Amino acid sequence: MLLWYTKDKAKVKYRPLFDDRTYVGDDNLRFFEDESYAPFTMSPEQLAGFAPLPTGAKVYHPNPITSARSSGENDVRLFEFKGRKFSPGTRTFSTNEMGLSRLRNADRLLAIGNTLRFKRYLDDFRVMTRNNIWDNTRQSGFSDAKVYVVQTPSIAIQQAILMTTDPGDLILDPTCGSGTTAYVAEQWGRRWITIDTSRVALALARARIMGARYPYYLLADSREGQLKEAEVTRSAPSSAPVHGDVRQGFVYERVPHITLKSIANNAEIDVIWAQHQQVLEPLRAQINALLGTAWQEWELPRALPDAGDVGGWKTIKLDSINPLSDKGHKAKTLINQWWQARIARQKEIDASIAAKAEFEFLYDKPFSDKKKVRVAGPFTVESLLPHRVLGVGADDELIDPASPKAMERQAHYNDERNAERNFVQIILENLKTAGVQQAHKQDKITFTSLTPWPGELVCAEGRYAEGDAEKRAAIFIGPEFGTVARPDLVAAAREAGDAGFDVLIACAFNYDAHSSEFDKLGRIPVLKARMNADLHMADDLKNTGKGNLFVIFGEPDIDILDAGPEGADGQLRVKVNGVDVFHPNTGEVRSDGADGIACWFIDTDYNEESFFVRHAYFLGANDPYKSLKTTLKAEMDAEAWASLNSDTSRPFEKPKSGRIAVKVINHLGDEVMKVFRVS
Ligand SMILES: C[S@@+](CC[C@H](N)C(=O)[O-])C[C@H]1O[C@@H](n2cnc3c(N)ncnc32)[C@H](O)[C@@H]1O
Structure with missing residues (x-):
């Protein structure tokens, strides 16, 4: 479950994501028109997706054209369509007289029984807004290879990121795990910070991000982006200077969003309609005069039936005409001409509607340059100094050392100290068997003995051979969680010098940046060995002496x-x-x-x-x-x-x-x- 919350709803950023919409199995969408706008109802096989629709089929459904808002004085109470009058019933038409007539002229009205409906094509908005049930995030065999037991599927995090942020925004995930959030944020040009208490998690995340390859999305603020945008919007490319700023976003695919309102407000429809009427109406008049009919536009047959189709001729009450006569031929030709002009009108109006339509960005579908590969940008891995236990309560009061709460706290503290001692002991055992590795095998430091040393910072004495002589190394072990800083090294080296050691060997998981410059104090060389992260699990580690557990990487x-x-x-x-x-x-x-x-x-x-x-x-x-x-x-x-x-x-x-x-x-x-x- 994902909880999305905000302090101020007005300020919340939300970028809707969309899924493709299909007619398959959707009973509402069982109607379609063929290329010449002739209407059909799908067969059960077509609706189930087992049989194809004809090429160029436009699927639609009859949508309400009324709303529940209370009607005002100017609202239309009766609208004439195809010679009948339609009322909105107890509801109110969604648009005014002019809007309704534009919908009619655009052939977007349907009379279903006594109700007027809006003919809404699937292509008007061929997507559905993804709602709060995300059934596409289930783990499938095709999802990312799992590197962490509790790894979150990328798609879930991607969806959350794309819905709530823009490129350049900052994302914080305080429970990094295998770094899915950082990995996905990096892919989508978001900045990120991620945190984990486990070094195993951080190591996995680091490797995952370093090895990642991403698509190269076209930046809106780039020349290629400007050209792509121009191509998509069929306009001249912008000549604004570009800076490659990711905050300007990517160039996204988009889907048209044709609404009833955008058609009702499209005045161009009136112009196109009027132009075509100049061709259509004289043709209709000729047809009616020739055949003695009074056909309205919506009554004209698509074509005259074949000569042998007696029933067909009867239906259109033209059985008195010999289809093979001159009159029959002429009527056929005129009707064909009328329909050609009618289809041309429809195409032009549809193109105008499409051109004026709004569109929605597909934020999960930016255009990419297939010839380029992108890798992760630079990032750092930081770690904190170990925590210190303070003698102060949560309520900011000093703790009375005799109170039961304080004693409990003391017991906990002692446990921690014991754990710490235990950690040092385990490290020393491993150090004794593994020795200290350097770049070349021959330079390995192998201890002949390693014994505890009661120092402040120096915790053991290691003996090793230098030629024939025996040398004494002071051993300093860094914290289990945290970084050794230069002052720690200086203090340990001083202690080693005072106690007559020959060299200081520090062993730590991490050193701060400044300690790398510190390699000698007086006569005491300071060797900094980095401990392998496996030593965090030293309890479970087989102490074989193999594996580079302590490695010195010199200056x-x-x-x-x-x-x-x-x-x-x-x-x-x-x-x-x-x-x-x-x-x-x-x-x-x-x-x-x-x-x-x-x-x-x-x-x-x-x-x-x-x-x-x-x-x-x-x-x-x-x-x-x-x-x-x-x-x-x-x-x-x-x-x-x-x-x-x-x-x-x-x-x-x-x-x-x-x-x-x-x-x-x-x-x-x-x-x-x-x-x-x-x-
Ligand atoms: C469920 S995992 C996160 C999985 C991650 N989304 C992924 O895709 O791999 C939770 C992570 O939170 C870490 N964690 C637990 N307690 C924490 C704390 N107090 N602070 C930071 N990280 C913590 C754990 O070490 C573990 O790696």
Whole structure:
């Protein structure tokens, strides 16, 4: 169940969605006209959809033409149609005298018994507004592949998003799960924020969005969009300057919405009708004079019956005429001519009605450029520092430590502390078996022993061999949920130094941006190992020592160069030489080549808050060009690729902020960022 609510109904945004409407099985829609406007009622097989309708058939149903509103002085009480007078009964006609005669001239009136009806074609509005029962959202075998047990079907979220937002709007889903909301929002050009307490969920969501491919919808605020709009509306393209602003929306398919009112108000119908009467009426007069009849427009037969059809001639009271005589031939010709002109009038009036019709946008059917593929735009994954338990009640009062409530709280707090200790213990057990991985196998740190250490931040002492000597590493474990910040590392390194350790090894799920620049305090190297997210489930994890559970991804070794021959004066280039690796055999930190790097990015004007990818380069060993080409199923410009597949950047202007940031990502998805001041 979906609850949609608003504080102020007047401000609510609602974009209706529509479903196609069909006559199949709809008893109201059992009438149709053929191409020459001759009326028929469907056979049961046709109505059930088992037998086709003739080509060009126009399905219609007789709609009420009266409403329950109380009538006023000017309302029509009697209207003449096909020689009979019709009253609205106890109700009121929906339009005035002029409107009714336009409907009549447009052949939109039907006399059903004593009631006047509006002939409403299925094509007047061939869709139905989707109401509050969404039976198209049920999971089917064809829906998205499920990556999360409680994954919501995309179609349900898509429908909610399309009904209540426009491109560029912001969508918040505080229970991210597999990220369906973000995935769908990204597809439809909405901005999004999503939150989850589970890292499993966030990891799935991140992978899902990063791997997504979307259609390329035509933006209204683009040249292609302007051209498409012109094509759809059959008008000259706008020449307004374009800015590619997604907030202007997409170019959508639309359906005509012809209403009784739009026909009643269409004065062009009068003009077209009058013009055609000049042809039709003289023909009718000739027919009546020739045959001695007094046929009104609506009484003229479609054609004269065949010569042998005696019954047919009798029905139209013309059995005195010899169909094979000159008179018979002439009458046939005149009637054919009259009908041709009559059909021409109808076509012209219908075209006028269609041209003046309103239309509804199909917000779920934007036009797309089939030759382009779109991937997700840039996004970040952030995490918060761990929560702290405060000694303050929900009512803002300090808690009396002796009150039962406080004791309960204390017990809960102790449980949490125990859980925390338990977490540290499990991590240490895994660390002991798995060791600390680096880019190359030979640089793995394997502990000969790992024992608890009663420090403030340092919780264990790990011993390992450096050549023949034994070295002591202080181990610092970050929080189970949260990020290690630079000050934590500084304090832990100080503690390690004071206690005579040789190195500090920090193990955490996440480090804040500033800690990446911190790699040494005095003589103590600070190694930052990233813990694999599997360790969140360490309780259930088989401790096999396999799998890269603790990985150090060192600082990138980067040179800032002059622009070189390609660039202009004062411009810069960046070169990545590799990533610093701690060599446990020698205790040295040395830069390792660029092959460990999958990709690297530059924010050429870093604002110290968020990293904006302004340059991206892909170094990858296994020809990422090839796999990207396969994914995108397209040829890429080899020259353009070469400039991306490089350890040296293209030249760029000096940053206005005075800082650039370089982010380097390895094949395991670990990333480090380094900020440089550039004057
Ligand atoms: C039913 S799932 C959402 C499914 C999601 N719509 C999808 O398509 O995958 C609910 C999610 O809410 C998360 N969650 C539960 N309590 C939460 C809380 N207090 N804050 C944020 N997320 C929470 C759970 O971890 C779970 O991933």
